[in-house]
Amino acid sequence: MTTENLLVELFVEELPPKALRKLGDAFAQGIVSGLQAQGLLANGAAVTSFATPRRLAVHIAAVSDKAQDKPVSQKLMPVSVGLKDGVPTPALVKKLAALGLDAAAVDQLKREGEGKSEALFLDSVQAGATLQEGLQKALEDTIRQLPIPKVMTYQLETGVALPGWDSVQFVRPAHGLVALHGQNVVPVSALGLQSGNTTHGHRFEAQEDPIVLQHADRYAQQLREQGAVIAHYDERLQAIQDQLQAAAAAVGQGSQPVQDQALLEEVNSLVERPNVLTCQFEPEFLQVPQECLILTMKANQKYFPLLAADGKLTNQFLVVSNISPADASAVIEGNERVVRPRLADAKFFFDQDRKKSLESRLPQLAKVVYHNKLGTQGERVERVRAIARSIAEALGVDAAQADLAAQLAKTDLVTDMVGEFPELQGTMGRYYAVNDGLPDAVADAIEDHYKPRFAGDALPRGDVGVAVALADKLETLVGMFGIGNLPTGDKDPFALRRHALGVIRMLVEKAPQLALGELLTHAHTAFVGRIPAATEFADATHALSNFIYERLAGSLREQGYSAQEVDAVLALQPQRLADVAQRLQAVRVFAQLPEAQALAAANKRVGNILKKAESQVQASVQETLLQEDAEKALYSALQAVAPQAQAAYDRGDYTSSLQALAALKAPVDAFFDTVMVNAEDAALKANRLGLLKVLQEAMNRVADLSRLAS
Template sequence: MTTKNLLVELFVEELPPKALKKLGESFAGTLAASLQAQGLAAADAVATPYASPRRLAVHLTGVASRAADRAVQQKLMPVAVALDAEGRPTPALLKKLAALGADASAVPELKRQTDGKAEALFLDKLMPGATLAEGLQKALDEAIAKLPIPKVMSYQLESGEGPDFRPGWTTVHFVRPAHGLVALHGADVVPVAALGLQSGRETHGHRFEAAADPVVLQDADAYAGQLEREGAVIAAFEARRAEIARQLAAAAAQAGSELQPVRDEALLDEVTALVERPNVLVGRFEEAFLEVPQECLILTMKANQKYFPLLDRAGKLTNKFLIVSNIRPEDPSAVIGGNERVVRPRLADAKFFFDQDRKKTLESRVPGLAKVVYHGKLGTQGERMERVRAIAAALVAEVGKELGCERLPVEVDTAARLAKTDLLTDMVGEFPELQGIMGGYYARHDGLGEKVAQAIEDHYKPRFAGDELPRHLGGAIVALADKLETLVGLFGIGQLPSGDKDPFALRRHALGVIRILTEQRLSLELEPTLRAAAQVFGERITDPTPALSDFIYERLAGSLREQGYSAQEVDAVLALRPQRLREVGERLAAVRAFAALPEAAALAAANKRVGNILKKAEGAVEPRVDAALLKEPAEAALAEALARVKPRADAAFEGGEYTESLRALAALREPVDAFFDGVMVNAEDAALRANRLGLLATLHAAMNRVADLARLAA
């Protein structure tokens, strides 16, 4: 059967830019998958998605005009219902066969098979393959229905076909009004319909710069080339994105040898979804605006104007920016001038907010926090601030035991008291993304010192996966206190994440706590820290420590697996729920080194066996051994080996040498194997049995200080 390439395009009004990439991928993927499922396209058919501001399209290779016929076996009914006592077909069977286009002559060919409950009759028949028109109609309907549309529009059709069509009254629901449908199988139009449109071969290019309108497509393979030549449109999202990135780099180099545009993948995606024929130009603004914090200027240019600010080699903002225009005039000065006029008021607003905010100190804004509701059950931002201060003070008292930093308590308390005050500033009111950042600038302006300013700025960190951590200990403590207050408070009132819903970003906060404790090497113990934070809330909440501790260990386990540790390694370490999370990395390294030893597998299996024996023992088993009751040579040898190895392993453990601690245990393999070969643990004599269980309990305790080695057993 011959095949041809297929092209399907929906031509619409401007699609929502932040959703365009997903819409294009979904449309192409669903349509291709449906045709493959119907046997009209091979499993290795290549689907190429196209998505521009005014079109969704897909090019699919190797599509047949008709699917191959296929043999199917259809269950009819139980034999007891289909045949009478003499084996003749019943009226029910004949009626069923007639509905399937067969008659009584087919009865001898029916197969008897058990369907799991009773013997039934089955009919083998050949189903004709779907035509491309039928299959594509089904695939197109499915692709449109499954589009991840952020918000559906309703509009009325002005033209259409069919007896039920009424101009201006027939309503369509779609992401944007659709104006054209193309369906080409090679050079042939496939007759399908969607959204009140009939398929054809005409599409449209750029609104202003197309060389031809409409663009009459020659065949499926000519789509991208014709649109670029005649329609002045780069139809493929990725190709357009790559072209914009290329032009951004070239324009930056032309504007200054050491200049580079701000890296922002989300902005690049959004701009790609806004233009069909990108043209990057260089704009400028007055250098006086550079007195405003560059984060403010960068954010307003990116968020409001979709510009790419230019930075120098040191990462400092310059007064130049890149414009991604959708037109290519011979003289671009008007386009550049227009954009420069548009950005100026935005920058002026930012300067005004910055100047106004600095007229009030952060300290003077503290009373205003009492007027801002944080949560209906947890009070105001003022109350929250006091809780963060209390938690931070407890953390300082604990951490300060080993560090002895004299200024730390004052710096941490000042930062914790003022950290949320920038929420009341005009700049953060306009740009919420700048909270914390602006607090740092205003703290410097108020003369609070660099340590306090950095702690205020850093207390939201890490904001996302891979984000940097607070720059110094004070900032780390304030950030930790802020995240603990959020987690403990919301868990304490039952506001837990559910499925993919996490409105308070508690998963992100938990990962932030984990990273601060592990990467900044804080010696805090997790559950005592959670309980101390819960006490700060008084009667407002129920102590959430058990559930919250589980939640944090689950996040930690997932994070470690993403870092490349095996599930066995992670389970072995976290089964002991180590309270100092900073030790987890060293324990994992020790487990990995132990697992590589030739004795590891046997010891892990023995450890698992010991654990099972101790679980089945009646009552609690004390790890205690009476040498006088060691009757068998193998148990005496194990006790002697334990007495020799355990002190060395314990000393290494106490010194944080976890790898050495586990390596010392390797010497126990032979005496452990000999013990299980030659000693009956559950002896008739109660005293002997208790002593042997005590010996195993001593062994179990010695082997499982770094990790639960039984988790390494196959």
């Protein structure tokens, strides 16, 4: 049994670029896992994954040519079935025959277990898999389980009179298979291909084709030297980054390529040996908003626009070419010629759009369906306006500006530019608002009302923007919940989870004075009289409130708060979400007190008693009905502690409010040790329940402390 390094390569036609990294990693991991499962590879072996537009490959260190034999014990049947008076039954003889043994093998069988569970076992040695067997299985399993975005069906050349008789399914047609153990070919097959030791280099610049691989360890070197290919995905990615920085430095004046990891990964998946070239376009196109130019260069041409040191777009851009001619002028001129019509289109759209004001586009929104149950975009705008005005008034913001921004926020959806580039909605709205001479606060709000678009995104920059952004998200949430269009599992077509998190962030960071319940009421009111189903929205609003608190709970747990702490605070559904962090910190401090667990347990007990009460319990106590010393002591302690806790709560000092409760431990313990709450006298029982209600309210202002009980 010997070990050598193993190379496996599948050579194919151009793979989908956005899936290449994932395919390369899955191919490598699949082969490794398959070999490990069959005992041909030790855990922790060095693995190198390769992926280019035309190949998936993996190099694995120290792969055995044969797995070790291993002893196995096979259960045959119960003793009562296999032996009768010590003589093998026909059933046992038949079982042994199926294993290639005769009745003489009965003496080799072992008996294990007792009574009815006693069974016959056959001990044998299972031969370890050969590398050919193991790699064949690993290769088949890996190809079957690859995360292929879309499968192609193609025909094989079979060599018979009618080529293409057989068909194969894979992400792209495969044309070569390499399997080298050291310098020896491992005879395996896949996708109609037989393994060998030859591959192909760069489509245009390879020095030799095909390339005969001399050893598994020389794969990357031979591809680089003879095939003009950088096979390692991350090495090629780094080469692109280095060349982009070098090209930007050569341009000078602090120029930097636009940073876009997704674009970088996609371009890396389109080339086998990158060559970065500097191109330019006519400066007159810089009159168009740079977001438009950047987007068209990135999305349509896969170019890297160059930004000046001040962040402004320059008229130069970088191209990652897959060829490296001695004279690159033809390649540069070709790319400049290709980008020019794209930029001209963007300029045309911008010029045409500015001929009409945003306000003049409002009638068009009445023709755009938002949702078949919620009406048109025009109707939606009116709802957002109503919500935005109420929020602006609550924030002390200019309600007229909030109303105007909400009215015009969606008008850029019917412009030519946004029709071509939907990603620019909001951005173009701001440019056109400035062109119309609208106030900066309104223009900013038009752009910002989509924010935050994703986790970590910036929030609206001004209060008017906050009002409109909150209104827009709340209208979506209330409307979708109102018609029962809720997210399920991983499906959330209207991004309701993201909208809820956006509302939470703005209420915490930008509008701490606003109460969630009041906002939902305002949003609900905007639908009344406009949607037939609006009368059913009340229950939906309650469900929406729970949905938002669930998103908040998840966010808080991600920030490091325990589930118990979060549960205790959010059980009360505090209306001002900006207070939640302070409440959590107060709960965390309270939980460290020696009295905390006893008080939490008592609080839970109080809650259970009050739930079982026959009627609604009022938080009131008649001092003359207090009989036991323990209940008098508890009442006296509450008279002293409750005002302290309430005062601290009112000034927002939640930590001190909870700490004040520590003085209640002894009287609470004594009460439950000596006082019978469910007294036979109805008046006495009602008074003691009222005392417990007072205790519960005093203890649960900051958080539901019963949730802290272990």
